[in-house]
Amino acid sequence: MTRTVIVSHSHPNFKYGGGEVAAYRQFQHLESLGEDVYFVGSTIGPEDSAKFFGATQQVLSFSPRDFCLRGRGMDGFIMEQSQIADEDWIVEFLLALRGDVYHFHHFWNIGAGTIRRLRKALPEARFICTLHELTAICANHGQMVKTSGELCYAASEVACAACIGRGPMDFVLRNFRLREMLDQFDVLLSPSEFLRERFEGWGIPKGEIKVIENGLDYDPLGTSETPEELAVKSRRFAFFGQATPTKGLDILIRAANLIEEERAESEDAGPPVQIEIYGLDQNRFAALWPEVAVPSSVRFRGRYRPQDCIEIMKRFGWIIIPSVWWENSPVIIQEARAAGTPMLASDIGGMKEKTEGWGIHFSVGDPAALAAAIGTVHNRPEILAEYKRRITPPLDLAGFVRDWKMLCGLDVGAPAPVIASQTPVLAAAGGTRRRSKR
Incomplete structure (x- = not known):
């Protein structure tokens, strides 16, 4: 056992x-x-x-x-x-x-x-x-x-x-x-x-x-979308993450401000960009970045239940991961794959590696680069459909x-052991057995 x-x-x-x-x-x-x-x-x-x-x-x-x-x-x-x-x-x-x-x-x-x-x-x-x-x-x-x-x-x-x-x-x-x-x-x-x-x-x-x-534990069954649904989703973007400075949420909000400024100067701006923030509220954002104004295109949705994440992601066309440090393998990338939702990701570390082929990369820490990336896919259902087709299911x-x-050299063919009903007594145990080697 x-x-x-x-x-x-x-x-x-x-x-x-x-x-x-x-x-x-x-x-x-x-x-x-x-x-x-x-x-x-x-x-x-x-x-x-x-x-x-x-x-x-x-x-x-x-x-x-x-x-x-x-x-x-x-x-x-x-x-x-x-x-x-x-x-x-x-x-x-x-x-x-x-x-x-x-x-x-x-x-x-x-x-x-x-x-x-x-x-x-x-x-x-x-x-x-x-x-x-x-x-x-x-x-x-x-x-x-x-x-x-x-x-x-x-x-x-x-x-x-x-x-x-x-x-x-x-x-x-x-x-x-x-x-x-x-x-x-x-x-x-x-x-x-x-x-x-x-x-x-x-x-x-x-x-x-x-x-x-x-x-990742998820339902592998995908959902088909009508052209109308794709059109709506192509205008919807979301961020999922913790309230820490290195997650780059300020980069996203600065990018949203740049987009709003450009729309204000345009005579034919088209449908607005919609950005929703999951994981924190606006008060927490203001405490971290008090100097950054939040534009009207951004909505803070606060905390969410982790088990609901994939279903929430399915409502959006693109998930944005703007972290400014070397993320290794963020769980939201796997969740986005499970949701069938492509990503806009910083071009470093595990973010770049894990979204290669089905995500769009932008220069890390650069609000203008992120704003440009959003602009290339906003209200473009044909691009969204193409990137959704490129997504492969996560492990x-x-x-x-x-x-x-x-x-790890564990016995993959052994039958499932019978679990002892009692919890081990919490007492120290010594050992003189030889250490196994790598």
């Missing part, structure tokens, strides 16, 4: 980001197959923990197999818990689940030291890590965007020291420790070729990282689990 423990830096019940969503969908699918699987997420830090946990509470249980740990904050530079006592109980908790396979989606909030100690205690367990972004390479939130706002194309100790404001030797030690931590894993996975190439450029040997797209969860097991 194989027991899998899926560990994420966050829990989607509290934060709906791509990495935690991919991890949780994997857990849910394996559980639906009757496999012996657990999910362990975390809260982001002390603020969220104080909202949802009692004064001395360390773990929330959403089900006997679905847990959220209390995140107390950690040292984001060295990726270690700030207090050894926090590392102690996280190690104890993960050990007590007695996994044969530990699949980490990121290591933020879990800690590099936690992984080292768990690996030492369980030398024969299979350790897997999905690299969802560039935290191991970049100390500036893993985004490889300089503190000046410029895109960063490669890390080096001297350049990173100048950017972050620490000594070069700090980065020598950081790089050594994080590469050593990654070496604890039997399998390294990346959802994009872009991310794999960045890690290889940083020093991970070629061939060590396997590329597998994140799985579903069944396909993901099949490929995941194959790439």
Whole structure:
């Protein structure tokens, strides 16, 4: 019987980001197959923990197999818990689940030291890590965007020291420790070729990282559209995303202002552009970019249920992803493919890779370029129809689990195990078995 423990830096019940969503969908699918699987997420830090946990509470249980740990904050530079006592109980908790396979989606909030100690205690367990972004390479939130706002194309100790404001030797030690931590894993996975190439450029040997797209649960049945419906949708654009500065929503709103200005100067402007924003309200936008006026063509729709995303996307002709950092494999790209809705995307990183052939790219961080891209497809149902025909379905969860097991050397032909009814006793377990090698 194989027991899998899926560990994420966050829990989607509290934060709906791509990495935690991919991890949780994997857990849910394996559980639906009757496999012996657990999910362990975390809260982001002390603020969220104080909202949802009692004064001395360390773990929330959403089900006997679905847990959220209390995140107390950690040292984001060295990726270690700030207090050894926090590392102690996280190690104890993960050990007590007695996994044969530990699949980490990121290591933020879990800690590099936690992984080292768990690996030492369980030398024969299979350790897997999905690299969802560039935290191991970049100390500036893993985004490889300089503190000046410029895109960063490669890390080096001297350049990173100048950017972050620490000594070069700090980065020598950081790089050594994080590469050593990654070496604890039997399998390294990346959802994009872009991310794999960045890690290889940083020093991970070629061939060590396997590329597998994140799985998506969706209804593959498409819908046919009348010419009239296509005409309406060709004038409708949408943004889906979190309220963070690097998502580039200000670029979209600035582009919308440019379009409105051009329409005001035109004698034959035609039907107006319609842009809807999902994921935040206008007050949150104003708090982030108080200097940016919101034109009448933009409507803020606030938060939405993740399970409704694909159906909402089907109402639009184009989804816009204007992020100004190296996105790896944004979940909204898979959701747009599932909805059959093409995209306008920044021309860097995983955004460019994942929309190649069925999306239109524009220069990252350039409102005028985005406004021009919108102008080329606005009110053009024939272009919309052509790009919709180019979309191929994303990898579903069944396909993901099949490929995941194959790439990770797991037994794809074994029958589904019988799940034990009781939750393991939460006590530390040691181990002297030999570690498996990559």
